[in-house]
Structure formats: C-alpha cells, structure tokens
Amino acid sequence: EIVLTQSPGTLSLSPGERATLSCRASQSVSSSYLAWYQQKPGQAPRLLIYGTSTRATGIPNRFSGSGSGTDFTLTINRLEPEDFAVYYCQQFGSPLLTFGGGTKVEI
C-alpha cells in the first residue's frame, strides 16, 4: 500500500507570500495519478491539480504542481485570502486510492 505523507502539517503565511506544500510517497507513484485537492471549512474538497501538474477547470494559475517518483509539490504563488485552507494530495494505484494527511495553510 502506498502511503502519502504531507508536510508540513501546518503552514503559517501571510497574503502575498508563496506556499510550498510537500507530498512524499512510500513508493513510486505514476505522475499521471497524483492529484491535489483544496478543502475549506464546512465545504467539500475541490479538485485543484491532476496528473501532477494540470490545473483543473477554473483553477487560477497561481496554483502549480510538480514532482515525480516519490516527491511531489504544490506551490501557491502570491497567496490570496481565499487560499487559506487544507490541502490534500491523492494517488491512484495502490491499493487503488489513498489520500495524504493534509497540510493546513493558515494566516
């Protein structure tokens, strides 16, 4: 089973700063099958990035994804107030689907 470990657990930043979130897999993940989601309090998760680096429909270009193998990164340039949320990575492959534990981006 592939375990996804996200770090840091919490990221304290200010609007306008850059956020760099890490997702590390216990085994190699196909770059086609690594995604990122955003969840705000009281809301369902929202797909941000799929295939490691492709933004989902309507996602601003300040969000970008990169990585390969076991190390993946979500970068948020110039944080906007609405970007403060919890972010999860997700892989598809073994044992089908797993999510990381999440990173909270807070002010």
Next chain:
Amino acid sequence: EVQLVQSGAEVKEPGGSLRISCKASGYTFTTYWIGWVRQMPGKGLEWMGIIYPGDSETRYSPSFQGQVAISVDKSINTAYLQWSSLKASDTAIYYCARLATMVFDYWGQGALVTVSS
C-alpha cells in the same frame, strides 16, 4: 452541469442500520465510477470504495471491506452507502464523488452521520 446531491444529516443509535444516497445529474451516470470518502471530525480524507454504475463492479479500500456496502440504482442515477450495524466510530461526514481520469472531479455536499445513544 454535473451535480451530486446527497441525502441529509442522520442521527442513529449504535447497532442501527443506515443507507445514505448520492443522486447524480448532468452527465451519463453509467460511464463514470462513483466513490465514497469518509472524513471523521477534525480529520483528513479516507477513501472507502468505488462503484461502476454500468455493471455495479465495486472495489473497497481494505480498511472498509466488510464494514460498509456500496450499491447503485442506475434507473434513478443514485449511489448508496450502507451500514448494517453502526458504531460510534462511524460518526463522520461522508462524501460521494465522481471518479474521472483517476481523480475525484465532482463532489457531493457531504452527509453528516452521527451515531450516538
């Protein structure tokens, strides 16, 4: 417009049974897998299982195999998540979501299930 609309909040006693629903619209229901995701209070996302409405093929996370049952009624574009004997530890928000290109691209609004005596 793709929409997944879930049934409402439930409060049940331990040992009781429950079925929650997820009604899909805006796309061809039988051609996309539907998944269920648990979120316990203050915790992260856990994938429970997926079902293909076209033929009802179902796959469960090892963590949830035997604990829940996932089904569909394709005549009404609805997926279900069912428990036969609830436990307090089943208290959580449950989301349904459409699986497309190996990711969950559309999500339901979530259903809060509270199990308490």
